[in-house]
Amino acid sequence: MVSLRETGIDPHCWYGVARSTELGDRPLPVELWGRAIVIYRQKDGAIAAMDDCCPHRFVKLSDGVVVDGAIECPYHGWQFNGDGGYKTIPYLGPNQRLPNCRIPTYPVQEQDGFIWLYPVANADPATLPPPMPIPEWDHLNYIASVATVDCPGHFSFLIENLMDMYHGHLHDDYQAWANPRLENLVTEGGNVTAEYAAESYYRIDKIWSVIQLFMPSTRKLHPEPLHVSYRYPHWHSTLGKEFVIYCLFCPVGPQRTKAYLIHFTSLQAFWRLHKLPVPFRRWVKNRLFNAAKGMLEGLVRQDVRAIAQEQQAYLDNPSRRGPEYNPALSAVQRLIRERAASASMDAKSAGERGIAEKSITSTAVAQEIVMEQQMDMQ
Numbered sequence: 404m405v406s407l408r409e410t411g412i413d414p415h416c417w418y419g420v421a422r423s424t425e426l427g428d429r430p431l432p433v434e435l436w437g438r439a440i441v442i443y444r445q446k447d448g449a450i451a452a453m454d455d456c457c458p459h460r461f462v463k464l465s466d467g468v469v470v471d472g473a474i475e476c477p478y479h480g481w482q483f484n485g486d487g488g489y490k491t492i493p494y495l496g497p498n499q500r501l502p503n504c505r506i507p508t509y510p511v512q513e514q515d516g517f518i519w520l521y522p523v524a525n526a527d528p529a530t531l532p533p534p535m536p537i538p539e540w541d542h543l544n545y546i547a548s549v550a551t552v553d554c555p556g557h558f559s560f561l562i563e564n565l566m567d568m569y570h571g572h573l574h575d576d577y578q579a580w581a582n583p584r585l586e587n588l589v590t591e592g593g594n595v596t597a598e599y600a601a602e603s604y605y606r607i608d609k610i611w612s613v614i615q616l617f618m619p620s621t622r623k624l625h626p627e628p629l630h631v632s633y634r635y636p637h638w639h640s641t642l643g644k645e646f647v648i649y650c651l652f653c654p655v656g657p658q659r660t661k662a663y664l665i666h667f668t669s670l671q672a673f674w675r676l677h678k679l680p681v682p683f684r685r686w687v688k689n690r691l692f693n694a695a696k697g698m699l700e701g702l703v704r705q706d707v708r709a710i711a712q713e714q715q716a717y718l719d720n721p722s723r724r725g726p727e728y729n730p731a732l733s734a735v736q737r738l739i740r741e742r743a744a745s746a747s748m749d750a751k752s753a754g755e756r757g758i759a760e761k762s763i764t765s766t767a768v769a770q771e772i773v774m775e776q777q778m779d780m781q
């Protein structure tokens with residue numbers, strides 16, 4: 404039986420592989436579930452994504468450069484277009500022709516400040532749904548902060564951490580909420596939503612309230628609902644009306660997960676601010692960008708430390724399991740298994756190339772789900 408802690412991803416989703424600001428003039432390597440991919444910006448500004456492997460001698464294209472909208476391999480200077488086809492081989496003889504094979508490419512797009520990749524090789528972007536929207540990113544009433552999570556653990560450990568609000572105990576000074584009590588758990592449409600009654604340390608209702616992000620002594624507990632949702636493969640949360648948080652997942656491999664934590668502080672309470680000229684409001688939004696970054700990074704450090712220990716404990720003794728009292732976690736685990744199983748079956752029937760072929764076998768996961776369901780029914 405395949406362990407949850409080694410379960411593969413469902414590739415039929417958009418993954419947040421980088422921030423738009425991370426991609427400059429040079430190619431950028433990204434890794435998603437063991438597959439090395441290079442992204443670069445073409446002449447028209449659109450991004451291209453393809454396997455990070457030159458078809459000549461298999462060196463990394465991401466060590467090369469972008470020349471006139473094409474990616475150039477660092478070794479012999481062969482160039483490739485954004486569709487993965489050959490553009491030029493500099494020393495091609497008059498009687499030699501460019502090969503007509505292509506490097507596998509991936510749908511990729513920019514939305515809400517992030518670069519989203521759909522890891523099914525050569526999939527037609529026109530047939531795909533859009534990535535998860537982040538409407539607060541451009542909204543003038545929300546102040547964003549972003550922290551990168553680099554976590555030495557399987558993605559299931561990270562999503563369980565984010566869905567289990569009882570772990571506020573870990574966060575001490577960085578804690579935004581207290582006294583959570585799970586009141587409702589909904590699994591629907593491929594999402595798991597946990598609704599907690601909780602208390603928040605923050606109240607953003609005066610212009611100087613933002614100082615609470617920096618000075619713990621200015622915070623006071625008051626009741627607020629705390630909702631967290633696993634919108635596979637990503638996470639969304641609200642704490643009262645003040646905070647909205649997203650976590651964009653990029654599972655690098657079975658033992659490493661990259662993610663972006665995006666925190667928004669709402670300015671909705673300041674009705675006077677909404678009447679001010681748009682350029683001023685944009686200035687405020689930009690000026691306060693990353694105001695909560697220190698708090699976010701503190702939280703991430705503490706979470707990553709705990710998750711690294713969970714992963715190591717799993718590697719040391721894969722069959723050991725501790726007791727669990729939060730039903731949100733079994734709902735999350737079930738969703739992870741279901742998505743991996745359906746991805747594996749889809750890939751087999753479609754003969755897809757890409758991440759899916761690295762997913763665990765469908766029969767193993769399907770067997771596991773059947774056994775779980777049987778146990779649930781007993």
Ligand code: FES
Binds near residue numbers: 476
């Ligand atoms: S290895 Fe890439 S051009 Fe030779």
Ligand SMILES: [Fe+2]
Binds near residue numbers: 564570574702706
């Ligand atoms: Fe946490």
